[in-house]
Amino acid sequence: MFKHKKKTAASAAVTNKRPLSVSLHYYRGFYMMFLPVLIFAVVFHYLPMLGIRYSFFSYKGIKDPVFVGLANFEKMMKMPGFWSAFSNTIFLSVIKLLLNTFMAVALSLMLNELKCLKFKKFAQTVVYLPHFMSWVVTASVFTLILSPTNAGLVNSILIKLGILEEGIYFLGDKNWWQPMFFSINIWKDTGWATIIFMATLSGINPEQYEAASIDGAGRWNSLRYITMPALYNTIITVLILNLAKIMNLFESVFVLQNDAVVQKADVLQTYIYTQTFNSGALPDYGYTTAVGLASSLVGCLLVLICNRASYKVRGRGIV
Template identity: 30%
Template sequence: MENDAMLTTSPSTLENKPTGLKLFFTRLVQQRMLVLMSIPFVIWLIIFKYVPIWGWTIAFQDYQPGLKFSEQKWVGFKHFKILFTDETFSEQFLRAVRNTLAMSGINLILGFVTAITLALLLNEVKKMAFKRVVQTVSYLPHFISWVVAAGIIQTTLAPDGIINELLKWIGVIDKGQEYLFLGKAEWFWGIFGASSVWKDIGWNAIVYLAAISSIDPAQYEAAEMDGAGRLRRMWSITLPGIKPVIIVLLIMNIGYLMESGFEPQYLLGNGMNVDYSENIDIFVLKYGLQQFNFPLATAAGMFKTVVSFILLFAANNVAKRMGQDRLF
């Protein structure tokens, strides 16, 4: 009888639940403190991220700084065509796109592999004092600005720097000789990748360590009782446990493939390695601010943003089709 009563009353209870806009405003009132806390961030987002989108109109104009908006000459996709077809600009722009994708890909692969590996290894460390020291040392470079980091890298890789001295000491090069690391254009991508790993490996590993801490310890105990070693526990328990976090971060990072950075390329780049160090951001700076070609620079920046959106949605859709965790 009690079960029958529950069955008869449950439909009316469901009907009384708010839906649609009523449910939205109900939750808004319930979570009003979170909404109030998010208002400053929303204001910042609108002012610094959405309002500047108005400047994209410059890409479709022969923009003249002294003229009003209504007096500008509209030229359609002229500047986009120049980026890809003009002999003067297309070669440099396509080279910048190549460098951007190459450095982003290197950073993506190395960043994921090294951060996950460090998190797995730290999870196996039993001495907490040693674990804390390693964590502190590994994520400390993240808080160093790229200006300081670039100075350290340049000093380390200088002809009289520690790397050349070490190579002489182990006999790789003869005394009186040295490598000009930042003078070899084809070496720049590797230097950038190694520098990014050194600077961000500890910081990136924090997310995976947090995900590992949520795994039920009983799974490790059961696997150990079954005779599974450390490598087997890593492969069968830890990696599957953090798989959703890995996939979500991978999707987000694929959306940033057109964002290889600005500071390291600008600070470590020079005339000898410009063919491999100049990315889209530096291309925009060079033609937008240094040569005052605002429409061309805006078109290049707009192209980068549109491609980033396409990559993000494509990666999310692939994850959805594969039945994996996704952003939306």
């Protein structure tokens, strides 16, 4: 055993002394396998970063961009639509993250309490299924369900129960859009998020529950002193990892918003899309690039903060 360790250390030392050209030739097979990934990363991730330069130009056409320096950023700071989209992005993303995480933990705990294995697997499958629906299909389904007409299931039930006198256009009302958005996100994503927490729960030693039962602990105390402490680290890790992605909110908002609720539903990504393709005037690609760059910088800052928080919680970074 010790001879093998000495031999491995010796071979590693010899490898470190090789010239670079010899090492490249020796490991050429590994580098050839890595080459397609490198090309993909350069073409689709690094070359597009050169487009950042457009944020310093007034670029309203294909030809003749005009250098304007920081004028696009100054314009961005003065635009009320930008600040409304920025605040909506933070609010919708953070609340969605907290609600989805809470519901995923609660659902995981309930599924974990099921004793019938077949029913447990069936329940897991049912709650996972919405995740595999595209947001376009999801938006279409809930637009019908929440419709204020006779076809709207929710309004029909509420009217028949006497709770409402007339239908409410839930997805077209500024007071109702955000609660509906959170509810739809919970329905779609909570089941899939339970996978991580179910994996953590399955790793808890059953002997701990047996010992607690012998000591007279009931189900509530077992949940409080055994299950939840085992989940805390996973919950914090999930929150930290997802917090870094809160600036990327787009698809779920884009397919559910409309002009009636744009004040409450517009986020940075949809704001960029509207200013570029649906503003009614010649798009200024320089301005929208500046907005995208600002969003990316905020996202980068969040990643650094999350990485630091991960070091504090888990002892290692998120990457």
